[in-house]
Amino acid sequence: MRKYVLIILFCLHNLAAYNQLLKGKVCDAKTTTEIPFASIYFDGTFVGTTSDQYGRFELDRSNYPSMPVTISAIGYYSVTITVASKEVLPPIYLKPKEYALKETVVKTKSLVRRRKMYLDTFKAEFLGATHNAKSCNIVNEKDITFDYNSSIDTLKAYALKPIVVENKALGYTITYYLDKFEYYWLKRTVFFYGNIKFKEINTSVEMQNVQLENRKQAYLGSKMHFFRSLLNNDFNEQGFIILTPVSERLRVKDFVVSNSANQSFLHYPTRFNIWYKGKPTSLYFLKEYVYFDRTGYFDPSGIQWAGDMGDKRIADWLPYEYTIEK
Numbered sequence: 001m002r003k004y005v006l007i008i009l010f011c012l013h014n015l016a017a018y019n020q021l022l023k024g025k026v027c028d029a030k031t032t033t034e035i036p037f038a039s040i041y042f043d044g045t046f047v048g049t050t051s052d053q054y055g056r057f058e059l060d061r062s063n064y065p066s067m068p069v070t071i072s073a074i075g076y077y078s079v080t081i082t083v084a085s086k087e088v089l090p091p092i093y094l095k096p097k098e099y100a101l102k103e104t105v106v107k108t109k110s111l112v113r114r115r116k117m118y119l120d121t122f123k124a125e126f127l128g129a130t131h132n133a134k135s136c137n138i139v140n141e142k143d144i145t146f147d148y149n150s151s152i153d154t155l156k157a158y159a160l161k162p163i164v165v166e167n168k169a170l171g172y173t174i175t176y177y178l179d180k181f182e183y184y185w186l187k188r189t190v191f192f193y194g195n196i197k198f199k200e201i202n203t204s205v206e207m208q209n210v211q212l213e214n215r216k217q218a219y220l221g222s223k224m225h226f227f228r229s230l231l232n233n234d235f236n237e238q239g240f241i242i243l244t245p246v247s248e249r250l251r252v253k254d255f256v257v258s259n260s261a262n263q264s265f266l267h268y269p270t271r272f273n274i275w276y277k278g279k280p281t282s283l284y285f286l287k288e289y290v291y292f293d294r295t296g297y298f299d300p301s302g303i304q305w306a307g308d309m310g311d312k313r314i315a316d317w318l319p320y321e322y323t324i325e326k
Helices: 002-019 100-108 112-127 205-219 223-231
Strands: 021-028 039-041 048-050 056-060 069-072 079-081 092-094 136-138 144-149 154-159 163-167 172-184 189-200 240-243 256-258 264-266 272-276 279-285 290-292 303-307
Touching: 039 056, 039 189, 048 056, 069 092, 079 092, 112 136, 112 144, 112 154, 112 172, 112 189, 223 290
Parallel strands: 021 092
Antiparallel strands: 021 056, 039 048, 039 069, 069 079, 136 163, 144 154, 154 172, 163 172, 172 189, 240 272, 256 264, 264 290, 272 279, 279 303
16 A cells, blocks of 8 residues: 555656646747747746757746746847746747847947947946946957947947856856847936846855855845845845835835735835935836745836946846855
8 A cells, every 4th residue: 555655646746847847839920930049047047948959948947936937049039928837838939139230230340449438338337337347257249239329319239149247256157138228328327128047157165255255245235135035024134124205114014915826016106215224225116016026036127226226237136046145
């Protein structure tokens, strides 16, 4: 009898593991042909896979069952989808980045000085201006092209290939699929979005200790730190103070709601302010409900940041697998 029970338990275990595999196929939205070697991954993590020569893939989602999946490929705009309890997805269509190089190649070819100015501006806004940003190197700068529109004083950046960044301060190689970058010179404001994958850099033990401390400092007071503290209900103990626009203190129950599936959302009628060790951040809502989870993941399309958290760019981002060293 015990033997049969063990067999049943083994089968159930294998069935549960099998159900964590997400299967699908990636195709070109224009030609409907399959896209080989596309990247399928959880944005901001180490976890991902690639499609085969026929555009097919399998992705283990056991560690991130509720996180959306991102699909990226060279020369295409990324797509992020919510998979919920699905095991097999319908074909995923990626839109080609056809227009970008038409606008930019001719304009930047012989303008060396101007390109350098554009590249310096891009790096400052994309990587940030922190200590960690100074240790970052964009490996494939030549794959980034620029277009400056003088009538609206706006710099745009494009990249058909993913931007590869070596972050020696934190010990990561970053692959960033850029979908949009616009810098408004007069207002000195930037808007960019895309999707990011992380990979650990192998370094010496001495350097690893330095990187661990740098990661800890990057984490403290970050967006990831903030969202994790909300679900742990210890944001006050963690050093966060959350205030209304008229400086009244807020509690978690004032702006966090849950649905029947026990998923958590930010929900508040207006903006609120976050203080961490004297550094202010303003959080503006672009959606009525903004999803987030225990990893620190949140729906980036639902929030606009201003202040300290908004100033921390790619050079200070951490993978969702990160846990702070005690």
